[in-house]
Amino acid sequence: MSEHNEDLPAFCHPVSTKLLFGVFFGLIGLTILTVATSALGTGLGMPPAFAFPLAMVIATIKAFLVCAFFMHMYWDKSFNVLAFLSSLLFVTLFIGMTMMDTGEYQPTIEAFDRNNLANVDVSE
Amino acid sequence: MAVADSHDTHDDHHDLYDHGEFIAHHFDSAEQQFDSGKLGIWLFLVTEILFFSGLFVAYTLYRTNHPEVFEQAHVFLNKYLGGLNTIVLLFSSLTMALGVRSAQLGRNKNCSVYILITMVCATMFLGVKAVEYSHKWDMGILVRSSFDLTYTHPTPTTEIGKSLHISDYLVYLCIVPALLFAGFVVASAISKLINKNMLAKFLMAMAITVSGYFLGVCIGIIFMSATDAETGSSHASVIAEQPLMLLASTQDDHSDGDHDEADHDKADHDKAAGDPSHDGEHSDNEEHFGAHPADGGEASFDDHHPDPSTLDRDIGIFFSIYYCMTGLHAIHIIGGIIALGWLYWRSLLGHWRTDYFGPVDYVGLYWHLVDLIWIYLFPLLYLID
Incomplete structure (x- = not known):
């Protein structure tokens, strides 16, 4: 997670590049998923009423990822x-x-x- | 940390931390300064969310009361372009987070590179947005009061528009970035001549940033013609490509029958002159659809190009909301680019250290919030099905 180096001041928490890239690819995956479910969802038998809540759930997961790791909320x-x-x-x-x-x-x-x-x- | 420390202890701190230049004298320590700034930026982000929430309320109310308008309107938004922009913005968020990390580790050079990439992504986003906007304005998709969907795209009148077959509106949207680009390049060259190398480097980076806008415009045009051709019938794709690749095929036809065309034009103009309800622009439009019924110029309607007369008369309200939300978001992007430019300059000066990286962190938080708002805008506006 956050590298903690003895040389760094206590308030300095650099996030590891591995985690940042992981979060980024997760976000890209979710973006593709949300476009795909919107384009194909009803064709695959998903009830239309599900489309909007599903898109919002995916957006909220993305927002959580951005807040927690990109915005350092996890360590804030x-x-x-x-x-x-x-x-x-x-x-x-x-x-x-x-x-x-x-x-x-x-x-x-x-x-x-x-x-x-x-x-x-x-x-x- | 006691607030009532005497001046003597402040001096001690300055000696202790050895970075007096960036720690304001009313803070006890680098940590206290950082935490205060961080609380400040979070409070600012809270007001930003409340600021945008007014538009989200407008959206929610209108969508609950008039779901049919949203179902009719969403076909005019290209979800692949929106998705492309989402990815561009997510990537800029990644580079911003990497920039914050570099600043935290005191790696100023890496930080400046990441910030530059972030700025280029930001202008690319605006470039793609300009393609989307000009495409809509061409079709008459405007705010409620001036909404006039026609599918007839005015022929470009500007020289650049004519030679590149792009919409006049897109040309207008490129004027300011073009001037900025030229200004930055010239200013950079002058700085180089007078041996202000750091300034020259900064101004060149700003020119690169602005060039990202034109990259975005090019990608947007290519992406839009590719995805529109995929979604529509052959007739529809003629309609869809017109605003950008303005009648590339029909233009060839024009050169084949030059004399006939000239006659047609003349007849159209005469007709327009005699009919007070038609202005010159309209007669140009009619030429495309009226004068070429044989080569697919006739407007045909399908799922992606519904007959305007079947649409709800208030469909323009969707676009009022769309323009307000995406426009306000774009203004935030522009503000973010200016703040990032400031960070870039300070990275060049080598200001960031392991105990002083606050400004990068704060602007980073703002940038991620702009991304966060787009994460919601994208499904709300583009993915209505």
Whole structure:
């Protein structure tokens, strides 16, 4: 994993080139996998409903690899990791709250006659 | 580490670590300075994620409420070009991580090489993106308010566009990089003449960085014509190749029947002049599809080239979201290249040591975040099936 050389200061953790290349080829493999499942997935009998979650799972594995090894999170102070993960919590709140509110004006939108815009009074 | 250390102890530290030039006097030690910077960059990355999350919310809302628009729109994105760009960006992440490692070990020369490769990959990414954008603009795939899908690609009017058979938009997108390239080469030569060798080397590296953009453009054009020919029927591939390899085959036909063509052009222009709803550009378009029904010029529709009249009228909103997300991401790439240029300069000066490599680490984290965002953008925009 991280080479620990006595000559280096305690905060210096160079990651071994072997691990970096390993992560890189892993990421390339996952990219090819995600394009392949998108291109061939339904042809191989995968239900279409699976395609999106599968793509997101693969993207999340890739994000994990990048964060943990390229971004040194594996060796980083836990407070930095906490700060980063807290942003994901707020993104979840942002998306979740907005999604809960999305139906609010749906009746008004549905009542709007899109095909007869000439009949809509826009004077007010 | 006590914050209340006296000035005397600071002086001791400076002697102790023997690197006074880069340790700011308000830090006790190299480690404290590094940790503070690291926390700072993580907090910045948090704000970046929240910044992008607004666009992810727009995407999620629009996709949940109008899934049909996404199904119609994704056929206009070339997933192989997107995949190519993903690989380019992942590779730049690898070289960035290797650059950070070199800086940590105090190997300044290796670090500068890795940073240069990272910058070239970044500009390559932008070059491929420019090919994608200009292809869409040619077809009239724009944001919602100006979306006008026609498949009729305007003939290039610029001299470069005509001679290389590439879209005018692509020519425009290449102007700034071309000027930058010329500027860097000239500035590098001047620096060499006045014996500023380090500066000359830096400016030459910047010229190489910018040339990566043109490499990206070339790869993008080749990749796009190859993958489009594979996915479409023969008719469709004529349509698909037009914006880039503009009617290479039809151009040959033009030379065969030169006089006829001239007559056609004249007739078309007369028609256009008489009809106020058609401007000059439209008459050029009609020439391609109207004047050559025999050689496959007639627009034909298939899965990859659906009939515009069957598409949802709000399909342009997908592209509004697409341009905002990829455009904001591209702006981050440009910012990253500038930061990497600064790191490259400092590597040339030999600033990195085992106890001072913070700036490389911080810019590296930013660069990986840009990569991370693309990791999500790619399946969300390109792989909708």
